[in-house]
Amino acid sequence: MADATALLSIRDLTVEFSLPDGPLRAVDGLSLDVGRGEVVGLVGESGSGKSVTALSVLRLLEGVARYPSGRIEWRAEGRPVDMLQLPEPRLRAIRGAEIGMVFQEPMTSLNPLHTIGRQLAEAIRLHRVATAADVRREVVEWLERVGLPEAHRRLDAWPHELSGGERQRVMIAMALINRPALLIADEPTTALDVTIQAQIVELVARLRAELGMAVLWITHDLGLLRRLADRIAVMYQGRKVEEGPADRILTSPQHPYTQRLVNALPAGGPAPVPPEAREVIAVEGLRVEFPVRRGLLRREVGAVRALAGLSLRLAEGESVGLVGESGSGKTTVALALLRLWARGMVRQTGAVVYQGRDLGALSRAELRGLRREMQIVFQDPFASLNPRMTVGQIVGEGLAVHEPALSSAERERRVGESLAALGLEAAHAHRYPHEFSGGQRQRIALARALVLRPRLVVLDEPTSALDVSLQAEIVNLLRAIQRERRVAFLLISHDLRVVRALCHRVIVLRRGEVVEQGPTAEVLSAPRSAYTRALIAAAFDYRAVEGPAA
Amino acid sequence: MSPLVRWSPLTRRRWAAFRANRRGFVSAILFVALLAVSLASPWLAADRPWVVRLDGRWYWPLWQTVTEADLGGVFETAADFRDPYVVETLIRARGGWLWWPPIPYGYDTVDLDAPGPAPAPPDRRHWLGTDDLGRDVLARVLHGLRLSLLFGITLTLVSAVIGTLLGLWQGFAGGWVDLIAQRLIELWGAMPRLYILIIMSAVIEPGFGSLLSILLFFSWMSLVHVVRAETLRARNFDYVRAARALGVPEWRIAIRHVLPNALVAAMTYLPFQLAGSLTMLTSLDFLGLGLPPGSPSLGEMLQQGKANLHAPWLGLTAFIALAALFMLVVFIGEAARDAFDPRTTLSSRGAR
Numbered sequence: 001m002a003d004a005t006a007l008l009s010i011r012d013l014t015v016e017f018s019l020p021d022g023p024l025r026a027v028d029g030l031s032l033d034v035g036r037g038e039v040v041g042l043v044g045e046s047g048s049g050k051s052v053t054a055l056s057v058l059r060l061l062e063g064v065a066r067y068p069s070g071r072i073e074w075r076a077e078g079r080p081v082d083m084l085q086l087p088e089p090r091l092r093a094i095r096g097a098e099i100g101m102v103f104q105e106p107m108t109s110l111n112p113l114h115t116i117g118r119q120l121a122e123a124i125r126l127h128r129v130a131t132a133a134d135v136r137r138e139v140v141e142w143l144e145r146v147g148l149p150e151a152h153r154r155l156d157a158w159p160h161e162l163s164g165g166e167r168q169r170v171m172i173a174m175a176l177i178n179r180p181a182l183l184i185a186d187e188p189t190t191a192l193d194v195t196i197q198a199q200i201v202e203l204v205a206r207l208r209a210e211l212g213m214a215v216l217w218i219t220h221d222l223g224l225l226r227r228l229a230d231r232i233a234v235m236y237q238g239r240k241v242e243e244g245p246a247d248r249i250l251t252s253p254q255h256p257y258t259q260r261l262v263n264a265l266p267a268g269g270p271a272p273v274p275p276e277a278r279e280v281i282a283v284e285g286l287r288v289e290f291p292v293r294r295g296l297l298r299r300e301v302g303a304v305r306a307l308a309g310l311s312l313r314l315a316e317g318e319s320v321g322l323v324g325e326s327g328s329g330k331t332t333v334a335l336a337l338l339r340l341w342a343r344g345m346v347r348q349t350g351a352v353v354y355q356g357r358d359l360g361a362l363s364r365a366e367l368r369g370l371r372r373e374m375q376i377v378f379q380d381p382f383a384s385l386n387p388r389m390t391v392g393q394i395v396g397e398g399l400a401v402h403e404p405a406l407s408s409a410e411r412e413r414r415v416g417e418s419l420a421a422l423g424l425e426a427a428h429a430h431r432y433p434h435e436f437s438g439g440q441r442q443r444i445a446l447a448r449a450l451v452l453r454p455r456l457v458v459l460d461e462p463t464s465a466l467d468v469s470l471q472a473e474i475v476n477l478l479r480a481i482q483r484e485r486r487v488a489f490l491l492i493s494h495d496l497r498v499v500r501a502l503c504h505r506v507i508v509l510r511r512g513e514v515v516e517q518g519p520t521a522e523v524l525s526a527p528r529s530a531y532t533r534a535l536i537a538a539a540f541d542y543r544a545v546e547g548p549a550a
Numbered sequence: 551m552s553p554l555v556r557w558s559p560l561t562r563r564r565w566a567a568f569r570a571n572r573r574g575f576v577s578a579i580l581f582v583a584l585l586a587v588s589l590a591s592p593w594l595a596a597d598r599p600w601v602v603r604l605d606g607r608w609y610w611p612l613w614q615t616v617t618e619a620d621l622g623g624v625f626e627t628a629a630d631f632r633d634p635y636v637v638e639t640l641i642r643a644r645g646g647w648l649w650w651p652p653i654p655y656g657y658d659t660v661d662l663d664a665p666g667p668a669p670a671p672p673d674r675r676h677w678l679g680t681d682d683l684g685r686d687v688l689a690r691v692l693h694g695l696r697l698s699l700l701f702g703i704t705l706t707l708v709s710a711v712i713g714t715l716l717g718l719w720q721g722f723a724g725g726w727v728d729l730i731a732q733r734l735i736e737l738w739g740a741m742p743r744l745y746i747l748i749i750m751s752a753v754i755e756p757g758f759g760s761l762l763s764i765l766l767f768f769s770w771m772s773l774v775h776v777v778r779a780e781t782l783r784a785r786n787f788d789y790v791r792a793a794r795a796l797g798v799p800e801w802r803i804a805i806r807h808v809l810p811n812a813l814v815a816a817m818t819y820l821p822f823q824l825a826g827s828l829t830m831l832t833s834l835d836f837l838g839l840g841l842p843p844g845s846p847s848l849g850e851m852l853q854q855g856k857a858n859l860h861a862p863w864l865g866l867t868a869f870i871a872l873a874a875l876f877m878l879v880v881f882i883g884e885a886a887r888d889a890f891d892p893r894t895t896l897s898s899r900g901a902r
Binding site for chain 2: 020335338340368369370371372374375376378379380383384385386387388389397398401402432434435445448452
């Protein structure tokens with residue numbers, strides 16, 4: 001598909017990194033075109049080389065990466081230039097003026113020491129000469145354009161005063177303020193909540209229609225591109241494995257990896273709860289406050305409410321989903337239920353009754369005895385495994401505490417069984433966490449929880465740190481475990497697709513308050529509150545709904 | 551190949567990162583060599599021979615008391631091997647022989663047979679010259695390094711142990727324990743330590759042990775903050791939470807999951823703290839408030855260099871010895887800091 005008129009032509013690009021144990025080929029012979037005004041989606045899992053490709057276009061990896069072969073041709077005006085050969089001053093004139101870029105992490109891509117107005121003005125002055133009044137007018141205009149209300153009053157706002165979604169809007173304004181011919185977006189919504197993700201996708205779609213620029217959108221979420229892309233290229237292990245019109249890729253993928261990606265969306269629903277199932281845990285009017293302390297003696301001067309009155313019941317083999325944006329109090333529920341607070345950090349009221357015993361009334365030792373029946377799996381499988389311990393030690397730690405009489409051979413056998421049940425090998429017990437991929441690590445974390453044969457497992461965003469292609473796998477695994485062992489799950493997630501596939505009932509939280517609750521199918525098909533409707537539209541269609549602004 | 555101790559891959563990667571820093575690694579080798587040589591200084595620089603052979607019998611004056619009577623003399627006191635009567639008349643004249651250490655002077659040996667006045671410039675007799683009392687400078691530097699290093703290492707290790715334990719306790723217990731201990735440390739740290747050291751060393755008879763305890767009064771604080779901060783951070787790690795959720799007792803969480811993190815932070819500080827301890831001892835000695843007069847100390851040699859500007863080898867020797875020592879320690883510290891930095895050794899998560 002060599003197109004001599006394309007805006008950007010990447011030809012046979014190879015990118016290598018020098019590592020202590022030999023070169024690592026991150027991109028291998030990639031060719032890709034982006035036409036004028038075209039939106040191209042570049043999809044792949046982490047480590048597939050998609051971000052390296054994006055950064056290479058602007059030569060942002062200089063000094064880090066090597067380019068044994070390839071050309072990156074840029075044809076903004078007239079004769080084409082090879083970005084890889086361009087002298088530095090010429091390159092700087094292209095960066096930010098002809099090609100704009102938005103990065104993944106909105107928290108770190110703005111300079112915290114300058115106001116947003118000043119950073120935007122700098123973006124203009126780097127490439128054009130303009131009077132102060134003109135610059136100011138243009139900055140205000142752009143802030144309004146990206147949907148920051150009352151823009152003229154927010155010129156002097158500092159980055160920390162903005163939310164994640166607002167910062168990403170400012171980043172987009174900064175990338176587009178010089179009206180570039182191409183916008184490169186490197187997973188700009190991955191760090192955001194689903195509702196805000198939908199708003200950002202909508203914003204870029206609108207701006208692109210207004211300005212007629214081309215977009216190269218990098219993501220691991222194929223579903224997102226349905227709303228946006230004209231053409232999709234799929235990368236796998238540094239190579240392009242498939243490319244074509246968006247509709248064709250999404251409806252009839254050819255390459256096995258693309259097929260796996262398309263089918264990765266979790267489907268189906270949970271097995272019904274048996275009618276004779278006994279109740280495992282009952283929560284009544286749970287409230288959590290964080291005291292605010294000041295002064296030398298840390299007197300309490302106020303409190304931040306994190307959770308205002310939550311009630312829920314969970315039976316054997318049942319799953320309840322807890323959904324909401326970040327800051328809605330989801331994780332607070334998990335920590336409050338299991339009493340995992342560090343001492344003196346919070347004030348917690350309300351009853352948490354586990355099998356007829358009020359957890360608040362138990363001593364620390366009694367609580368420790370009960371812990372084996374209530375387990376938790378955390379969001380980030382990289383942070384939740386101690387890097388200094390072998391997998392066997394990690395999984396066996398709970399056994400050593402709760403069944404100290406077990407011989408070491410017996411413990412090893414139980415650990416091996418648990419690993420095998422989660423699709424790992426018993427031999428993995430002697431290896432260390434860093435030798436495993438994200439999906440495998442999450443299985444190890446599950447094995448650690450399940451080896452104790454718990455009755456309740458709290459799953460705190462168990463799939464959101466994983467690539468989309470792994471989510472369905474973990475969801476199927478969890479369903480199988482629940483069917484076999486009749487464990488009760490409390491699933492915390494902002495992703496309604498996972499909740500739909502796994503939960504019998506769902507509770508929607510917003511700023512610590514319960515907005516809506518009921519059977520999953522009912523809530524999803526006939527949501528009563530506007531907030532729930534916005535969540536559903538964002539999760540399933542990547543559509544932003546008028547309603548609660550971010 | 552099955553090593554006795556199985557290092558975790560993290561430790562192995564850190565070791566590899568440390569070795570990859572050539573300057574730090576070479577410094578570490580040189581430092582260990584210097585430590586070994588200076589620790590051996592009582593046998594390398596001594597005023598008694600290693601071995602004496604006389605009348606078919608072996609004598610080991612460095613390890614046993616050899617009296618003049620043993621060698622066929624009159625007195626029942628320890629033989630003075632610097633006395634020509636002992637060496638020439640008693641031993642050589644009777645067909646015996648003796649073997650001297652490479653530097654045949656102790657740190658307090660006054661060379662009474664020197665041809666010129668003290669301080670004497672470097673020559674073949676005294677490689678680095680003599681000081682104003684006619685003592686061999688090389689012997690004094692070696693003994694001085696030994697004393698300084700022993701002192702500094704002991705001080706650093708003891709204060710590291712105290713600091714780590716206190717920091718761990720504070721960070722892990724939190725709440726009132728932390729609050730009160732922090733305020734106490736702030737008060738303690740606000741005291742003018744040099745004045746207190748001067749007053750205390752005037753009251754207490756200075757010596758290795760007493761000086762060590764006086765300096766320990768203040769040096770234990772430096773690590774508490776680091777370890778406490780690291781512990782407070784680790785307390786909220788997911789894997790610490792996971793261990794708590796498993797029902798692992800608190801003390802076991804502290805030892806297995808939190809302490810290794812805190813230790814890493816402490817270890818990177820150790821070389822710099824060692825440098826600090828060495829500076830402290832040297833400055834006290836320089837001011838005359840440190841080790842008792844006559845002890846081989848680098849600070850005292852600096853003092854001599856200042857008093858005898860016409861004998862530059864005194865000041866230069868002390869300066870070069872101290873500068874080299876600090877440089878090695880700081881280079882090792884830098885390499886250790888980089889090796890323990892997760893950004894250099896844990897890059898497997900890096901974005902691609």
